[in-house]
Amino acid sequence: MTDAPVDSAFARPAPRHGMSRRERAAWGFVAPALIAIAVFFVIPVVSALLLSLTDFDIYALADLDNLRFVGLRNYEQLLSNPLFWGAMRNTLWFCVLGVPLSIAVSLAAAVVLNARVVKWRPIWRVMFFAPYVTTLVATAVVWRYLLHTRYGVINWALQSVGLPAVDWLGQPETAIPAILMFVVWKIFGYNMLIFLAVLQTVPDDLYEAARIDGAGPWKQFRHVTLPAIAPTLLLVSIISVAGFFQLFAEPYVMTQGGPAQSTVTVLYFMYEEGFKWWNLGSASAVAFILFLCIFAVTMVQLWAARRMGAET
Amino acid sequence: MRPRVILLNLAVALVALIVLFPLLWMVSVSLMPTGEAANFPPPLIPRTVTFDHYRDLFVSQGMGRYMWNSFALATLATILALGFTVPAGYAFAKLRFAGRERIFQMLVGALVIPAQIGTLPLFLMLKGMGLVNTYAGALVPWLASIFGLFLVRQYALSIPDEMLEAARIDGATEGQIFRRVVLPTLQPIIVTLGLFVFLGSWNDFLWPLIILTDQTNYTLPVALAALSREHVQDIEMMMAGAVLTVAPVLILFLALQRYYIRGMLAGSVKG
Numbered sequence: 001m002t003d004a005p006v007d008s009a010f011a012r013p014a015p016r017h018g019m020s021r022r023e024r025a026a027w028g029f030v031a032p033a034l035i036a037i038a039v040f041f042v043i044p045v046v047s048a049l050l051l052s053l054t055d056f057d058i059y060a061l062a063d064l065d066n067l068r069f070v071g072l073r074n075y076e077q078l079l080s081n082p083l084f085w086g087a088m089r090n091t092l093w094f095c096v097l098g099v100p101l102s103i104a105v106s107l108a109a110a111v112v113l114n115a116r117v118v119k120w121r122p123i124w125r126v127m128f129f130a131p132y133v134t135t136l137v138a139t140a141v142v143w144r145y146l147l148h149t150r151y152g153v154i155n156w157a158l159q160s161v162g163l164p165a166v167d168w169l170g171q172p173e174t175a176i177p178a179i180l181m182f183v184v185w186k187i188f189g190y191n192m193l194i195f196l197a198v199l200q201t202v203p204d205d206l207y208e209a210a211r212i213d214g215a216g217p218w219k220q221f222r223h224v225t226l227p228a229i230a231p232t233l234l235l236v237s238i239i240s241v242a243g244f245f246q247l248f249a250e251p252y253v254m255t256q257g258g259p260a261q262s263t264v265t266v267l268y269f270m271y272e273e274g275f276k277w278w279n280l281g282s283a284s285a286v287a288f289i290l291f292l293c294i295f296a297v298t299m300v301q302l303w304a305a306r307r308m309g310a311e312t
Numbered sequence: 313m314r315p316r317v318i319l320l321n322l323a324v325a326l327v328a329l330i331v332l333f334p335l336l337w338m339v340s341v342s343l344m345p346t347g348e349a350a351n352f353p354p355p356l357i358p359r360t361v362t363f364d365h366y367r368d369l370f371v372s373q374g375m376g377r378y379m380w381n382s383f384a385l386a387t388l389a390t391i392l393a394l395g396f397t398v399p400a401g402y403a404f405a406k407l408r409f410a411g412r413e414r415i416f417q418m419l420v421g422a423l424v425i426p427a428q429i430g431t432l433p434l435f436l437m438l439k440g441m442g443l444v445n446t447y448a449g450a451l452v453p454w455l456a457s458i459f460g461l462f463l464v465r466q467y468a469l470s471i472p473d474e475m476l477e478a479a480r481i482d483g484a485t486e487g488q489i490f491r492r493v494v495l496p497t498l499q500p501i502i503v504t505l506g507l508f509v510f511l512g513s514w515n516d517f518l519w520p521l522i523i524l525t526d527q528t529n530y531t532l533p534v535a536l537a538a539l540s541r542e543h544v545q546d547i548e549m550m551m552a553g554a555v556l557t558v559a560p561v562l563i564l565f566l567a568l569q570r571y572y573i574r575g576m577l578a579g580s581v582k583g
Contacts, residue, residue, distance in 0.1 A: 025486030026407035033400035034415070036455040041422070044430025044437065051433055109327075117317045118324055126569060127328045130335070133565040133572075135515045137533035138554035141540045142338045145547050151350050153337065160353075185331065190576075197577050246428060249517040253537050267428060267518075275522055280432050287429045294426065 052284035061278060074285040084286070086261050087269035090176065094265065095244045098180050103236060105188040110195035111225065125196070129189035136186065140253040143182040144169065169255050172262035179250050179263060191236050195229060202228045234305045241301070242294050266290050342551035349547040365552035375556060377528060378535040382514055385447060385531060389454040389513040390506045396455050398502060401464025402494050406471060419458050427453065435522055449523045454513060460505050466578060467501035504575030507568050514561050532557040
């Protein structure tokens with residue numbers, strides 16, 4: 001940290017012999033990683049933008065002579081494609097329902113596990129986190145059977161308390177909530193751990209002072225816990241939005257986009273456009289729109305947070 | 313106060329049971345004879361325990377092959393990712409070179425770009441290089457981890473400069489210093505990052521689905537997704553497949569959870 005920043009890329013090697021030797025060694029250490037990032041990350045991302053301006057399809061795949069520059073036509077066609085708008089709408093639903101729900105569950109679990117009176121907290125913590133490290137495809141298969149209309153445990157539980165069975169993955173209205181149940185189960189432990197780490201930094205005196213002032217659990221949460229975690233809440237919500245925008249394996253395994261296209265997400269749409277129909281130009285345009293959406297939502301969140309004075 | 317405390321503890325235990333239920337149910341059903349799970353009410357414990365489905369998966373569904381692919385790819389991804397990112401993360405933290413700060417700023421900026429954007433050009437690039445349907449093609453995204461580089465850099469910042477200087481005065485070359493002084497100090501973060509990459513590669517779905525086109529190269533998640541489309545009715549066999557896919561990573565996580573959680577918090581709370 002005490003090193004002075006070296007500003008100019010054109011700086012001559014320092015006169016002392018040891019210094020230049022060290023700089024050469026430094027380049028030896030960073031060059032492989034930087035080359036890999038340039039070749040396998042930067043070039044593909046930049047090419048995606050270029051690719052989205054071409055009509056790259058199965059004919060171009062066979063022979064590059066068939067490739068033409070088409071300007072913004074891919075974008076125009078997408079914006080007039082009802083299937084694409086359907087995918088956008090579904091993804092938005094996943095986001096609007098999933099982000100608050102998953103954060104609320106994570107926060108509730110963190111607050112409870114932060115209570116001193118709860119015994120064996122480290123054990124519960126690991127148990128709540130375990131679903132996060134499991135293989136998404138495998139647990140999605142498990143949940144597909146848990147959600148089964150006739151033999152599923154969830155419907156059995158509903159019926160045993162007198163509620164009707166639900167055709168969870170078989171009808172458009174319930175397919176997104178059903179997939180969300182699975183997603184929240186899988187990921188809530190991650191944000192829970194982050195919240196727990198922050199909650200542990202809140203001094204006990206603050207709660208003590210609030211209690212002396214006669215604040216109940218809800219007021220303590222509202223006036224002590226919430227301000228303390230506000231910056232983390234912002235960070236977590238930004239990461240969550242990006243995550244929910246990129247759902248793919250869940251609908252792929254659980255519903256294959258159905259019923260009636262109701263669970264086709266933007267990334268799922270991109271996959272089908274690109275690797276089922278081989279419209280790689282159009283699929284790249286989808287990828288780019290997805291990126292712009294994530295970026296825009298992040299900016300709005302940052303702006304809103306600044307307005308509310310939560311954090312910088 | 314007392315009854316409320318007991319109630320709270322009971323509630324936590326109940327929630328834990330609900331959270332673990334899908335995994336317990338998966339194991340239980342995988343041991344049931346064919347057809348037993350398709351009953352109402354759904355049975356929770358197998359009446360007779362059988363390992364037939366596990367045997368079937370290995371004998372007639374090629375599970376051994378998929379497991380080997382997953383294991384080999386995750387191991388190679390871990391070795392490669394560590395080999396590329398650990399020296400670079402250390403150099404960004406502790407060695408001076410021209411443009412260091414500026415390159416670092418650019419990498420920070422690049423973190424907001426989801427890797428999925430480059431998926432299609434990367435596929436075309438690898439197709440041009442003849443790497444579609446090869447291990448090499450599946451491994452490529454793991455070489456370029458900006459996140460891993462950050463994680464190592466954050467940790468390497470805490471290495472005292474005096475320690476490195478002392479080694480330099482003793483006449484050690486930078487390479488020797490890296491091997492003998494830096495690597496031992498970085499050991500915890502190397503375990504953490506290695507664990508992240510191993511689990512990440514094992515659990516990854518979209519990229520192997522795209523790049524591994526031939527069934528003999530499928531990893532477990534890709535094979536399981538394909539199997540579950542063919543064998544929708546074979547609940548018990550699918551659960552055995554899910555157990556085989558989940559168990560290795562879950563065991564690895566439980567064994568090394570200290571490293572995992574510490575690294576996760578360092579990666580998200582601080583930076």
